[in-house]
Amino acid sequence: MRNHIIILLICIFMLFFLSQVKASGGREIFLSKCGACHQKDGDAQAFAPTKYASTQWKRFFDRNKHSRRKDISSFFNDEELDAVEKYLIKHAADSEQPEAVGLK
Ligand code: HEC
Helix, strand or coil, rough: HHHHHHHHHHHHHHHHHHHHHHHHHHHHHHHHCCCEECCCCCCECCCHHHHHHHHHHHHHCCCCCHHHHCCCCCCCCCCHHHHEEEEEHHCCHHHHHCCCCCCC
């Protein structure tokens, strides 16, 4: 019985660790790939995750609103977009960890 609990705790810890790794992946993709266009003097305006509230980011990705401005589907796969969406929601204007620096 006690072994089961220890194994369960290890699993929970590993899941937590993996979710953190993924979250940091979203930040990197955001900075490098979204930032390739969204930068000062770039094709598009620089912005930070606090540009929108979490529900607005969700809508932005759910409805693929970016395609109204520019089709970026060839630059990102689903996992990358998912990771960026999670990062932006986690640091949105109304989040507990708002990130106002973002792209420059
Ligand atoms: C190939 C270039 C390019 C890439 C890559 C790119 N964007 Fe854009 N984005 C644009 C352009 C061009 C616009 C329209 C001009 C503007 O708003 O500055 C735009 C507009 C936006 C807007 C404003 C939308 C609106 O309705 O006002 C947001 C938010 C945005 N992009 C988010 C992102 C995110 C998040 C990523 C990464 C997943 C990303 N963009 C990647 C070119 C790009």
